[in-house]
Amino acid sequence: MKIVGRISGDLKELMNTRFDEIADAARAAVRSASEGLQAELRRQTRAAGLGNGLEKAWRLDLYPKVSRRRTLRPAGLVYSKAARLHDAFDDGEMITARNAKWMVIPLPAAKAAGFDRDPHRREGRQIGLIPPKWSNIDAATAKFGALRFVPIGNGARALLVADGKARGDTLARGGAGRATSIPLFLLVKRVRGRKLLDLAAAAKQAEAQLVANLSNILGR
Incomplete structure (x- = not known):
């Protein structure tokens, strides 16, 4: 303009x-x-x-x-x-994943665990050459182990779910000490922006x- x-x-x-x-x-x-x-x-x-x-x-x-x-x-x-x-x-307009099959959206549990931030960024400054990440799946996998892929509906969406206990921590517990599965990330192939x-x-x-x-x- x-x-x-x-x-x-x-x-x-x-x-x-x-x-x-x-x-x-x-x-x-x-x-x-x-x-x-x-x-x-x-x-x-x-x-x-x-x-x-x-x-x-x-x-x-x-x-x-x-x-x-x-x-x-x-x-x-x-x-x-x-x-x-x-x-x-x-x-x-319609937004699609670039050079990837899925776009990864952190859910509230992932945000609460800090998986919506890049650990290489400190106080707003980037350290090294690693670009910022909106969804740090690697960090979630390191903490909870392999995440389970759960398709939703017709396959256009899916969830990445953490099962059981985290390494050195408990993901979530139900009654009688039972660990609970928690969805961490929503996967979408495309989304129309408002x-x-x-x-x-x-x-x-x-x-x-x-x-x-x-x-x-x-x-x-």
Whole structure:
């Protein structure tokens, strides 16, 4: 989404005497509209519960990048560093596993055990070259042993279930000391995402703000 500000018309005399003032005001107008767009997109992402990473992935660049370079054609570019994910939540498109048969979704028991986090990440910083994992099946297997694959329905979904006792710990107990099986992960081949973002509405709002900002400049 590119926010562009332009002042046109017969402004030759005015430009000769007030060029710097008008150029600075135009840049300020574009910055205000662009920052408003970025803030709205981050607000939508936050309200949708998509996480801090996707919220902060909305970035903003102003042009010219050097503020002392004055122009009557300033521009603001609001863009995503996670465009594929933002587009998916804007379109509500079908999401499928990439280079794998299943997508793995941690269930509450897995989250409670910390299997929805990468143990190689500490305090928000990644150590080494191992990418972050949403579902750490290896850690669950190391703790509980081999997980049992349980198909659901027509085979489009399945569960990974931990049975019995964990190594050095008890997974869950029923009456009379009996260990219980606990589903840890849901496996799905595809899922249709819900439309959680409205990028077009945010852009339209920013364009209206830009027009108002530029009209204020011309009305001075």
